[in-house]
Amino acid sequence: MTNLNQLTKNEVFMAFASYTTILISKMMFMSMATAFYRVTRKVFANPEDCSQFGKGENAKKYLRTDDRVERVRRAHLNDLENIVPFIGIGLLYSLSDPDLSTALLHFRLFVGARIYHTIAYLTPLPQPNRGLAFFVGYGTTFSMAYRLLKNNLYL
Amino acid sequence: MTNLNQLTKNEVFMAFASYTTILISKMMFMSMATAFYRVTRKVFANPEDCSQFGKGENAKKYLRTDDRVERVRRAHLNDLENIVPFIGIGLLYSLSDPDLSTALLHFRLFVGARIYHTIAYLTPLPQPNRGLAFFVGYGTTFSMAYRLLKNNLYL
Amino acid sequence: MTNLNQLTKNEVFMAFASYTTILISKMMFMSMATAFYRVTRKVFANPEDCSQFGKGENAKKYLRTDDRVERVRRAHLNDLENIVPFIGIGLLYSLSDPDLSTALLHFRLFVGARIYHTIAYLTPLPQPNRGLAFFVGYGTTFSMAYRLLKNNLYL
Numbered sequence: 001m002t003n004l005n006q007l008t009k010n011e012v013f014m015a016f017a018s019y020t021t022i023l024i025s026k027m028m029f030m031s032m033a034t035a036f037y038r039v040t041r042k043v044f045a046n047p048e049d050c051s052q053f054g055k056g057e058n059a060k061k062y063l064r065t066d067d068r069v070e071r072v073r074r075a076h077l078n079d080l081e082n083i084v085p086f087i088g089i090g091l092l093y094s095l096s097d098p099d100l101s102t103a104l105l106h107f108r109l110f111v112g113a114r115i116y117h118t119i120a121y122l123t124p125l126p127q128p129n130r131g132l133a134f135f136v137g138y139g140t141t142f143s144m145a146y147r148l149l150k151n152n153l154y155l
Numbered sequence: 156m157t158n159l160n161q162l163t164k165n166e167v168f169m170a171f172a173s174y175t176t177i178l179i180s181k182m183m184f185m186s187m188a189t190a191f192y193r194v195t196r197k198v199f200a201n202p203e204d205c206s207q208f209g210k211g212e213n214a215k216k217y218l219r220t221d222d223r224v225e226r227v228r229r230a231h232l233n234d235l236e237n238i239v240p241f242i243g244i245g246l247l248y249s250l251s252d253p254d255l256s257t258a259l260l261h262f263r264l265f266v267g268a269r270i271y272h273t274i275a276y277l278t279p280l281p282q283p284n285r286g287l288a289f290f291v292g293y294g295t296t297f298s299m300a301y302r303l304l305k306n307n308l309y310l
Numbered sequence: 311m312t313n314l315n316q317l318t319k320n321e322v323f324m325a326f327a328s329y330t331t332i333l334i335s336k337m338m339f340m341s342m343a344t345a346f347y348r349v350t351r352k353v354f355a356n357p358e359d360c361s362q363f364g365k366g367e368n369a370k371k372y373l374r375t376d377d378r379v380e381r382v383r384r385a386h387l388n389d390l391e392n393i394v395p396f397i398g399i400g401l402l403y404s405l406s407d408p409d410l411s412t413a414l415l416h417f418r419l420f421v422g423a424r425i426y427h428t429i430a431y432l433t434p435l436p437q438p439n440r441g442l443a444f445f446v447g448y449g450t451t452f453s454m455a456y457r458l459l460k461n462n463l464y465l
Contacts, residue, residue, distance in 0.1 A: 020243055046276075
């Protein structure tokens with residue numbers, strides 16, 4: 001157990017842990033946003049979810065899609081598609097002994113880009129706000145992946 | 156290589172590994188459930204998947220959506236949206252030297268909640284069964300995230 | 311920090327890191343494929359994405375779905391549903407001190423199967439090409455999960 005304490009003395013890993021926790025909390029917030037719009041707009045995907053609003057045909061009218069709900073769901077899926085790669089690559093990158101300031105730059109850029117991406121998606125802001133946020137995050141993850149493959153390839 | 160063996164002497168990490176393996180196996184079972192309903196109900200998303208049932212227009216009638224298949228797919232996506240955060244936060248939490256009994260409580264609550272969530276989604280059980288299962292799992296992950304940010308913030 | 315260097319002396323973990331980085335890069339490529347088809351075929355999900363092609367009703371005609379775009383998105387979601395379990399199980403498996411040649415066999419089979427799966431999905435190749443690729447990847451992950459639960463169960 002003692003050696004695990006070494007991990008908490010590794011500053012890059014500590015920073016990775018903090019930024020990842022923030023990112024995942026942000027991603028989990030999307031579930032709440034979806035639930036909020038589903039309840040306030042009465043838009044449901046499952047018959048059992050809207051049974052409180054009436055029986056039979058009366059409840060079925062709430063089984064529909066809604067622009068606002070679909071927008072939050074797309075933002076959530078986009079988070080999954082981009083934050084999951086960051087967590088996987090970032091964990092391996094953190095353990096590959098990178099320079100602390102370089103690592104912090106990557107983590108901060110990514111977290112900033114993804115928070116801005118969510119704001120741009122949900123407001124919505126005109127393009128290219130969301131597109132730029134996407135590409136900054138994408139490039140950051142790719143930059144870590146490139147460093148990993150260049151320095152530590154073992155196939 | 157010797158120091159890795161320390162990890163297998165860390166009881167919290169061992170417990171995290173076991174519960175995560177069970178959770179991921181459960182999540183992978185959703186792919187089988189989708190495949191099962193697609194084949195038994197002849198509901199496909201790709202033309203090449205139903206070419207065995209006829210050619211041209213005859214096969215196209217199987218390119219449709221089905222309540223049962225969509226329900227399994229929603230349950231699967233909900234698993235991804237909730238189990239992925241648990242794995243990321245839980246891994247960092249396990250390495251942050253928490254109390255063993257507190258950690259076990261978190262892991263067991265989460266695994267139980269997600270298994271119950273799947274049962275409630277696929278049966279389907281009336282609400283609030285599924286909603287409660289969702290919030291117990293969500294709260295468990297959030298409780299670990301809170302502890303991580305409170306004790307180990309490094310930005 | 312010294313003990314982390316042990317991790318980079320662990321050959322199984324090094325191999326896992328390299329194959330995972332390749333897999334995640336492949337998965338991230340799906341975002342580019344989606345963006346490519348959306349732009350070249352003018353198929354968008356958000357009004358702000360197609361505002362450059364006209365105003366009001368004129369732009370709305372680009373808010374549609376397209377077989378090609380939906381195919382890439384299904385392939386991307388299938389990647390998420392299968393590569394995420396591999397990363398989670400594979401990380402724990404790598405840390406459980408497996409035989410190097412057995413571990414390499416698992417990693418190579420999985421990466422090969424998922425690359426072939428993407429080719430089979432996007433071409434598209436007739437079934438059972440995609441189905442077989444899916445099951446090889448699925449079986450590989452399950453084999454690692456089975457070994458983990460058999461040797462290291464701690465509940």
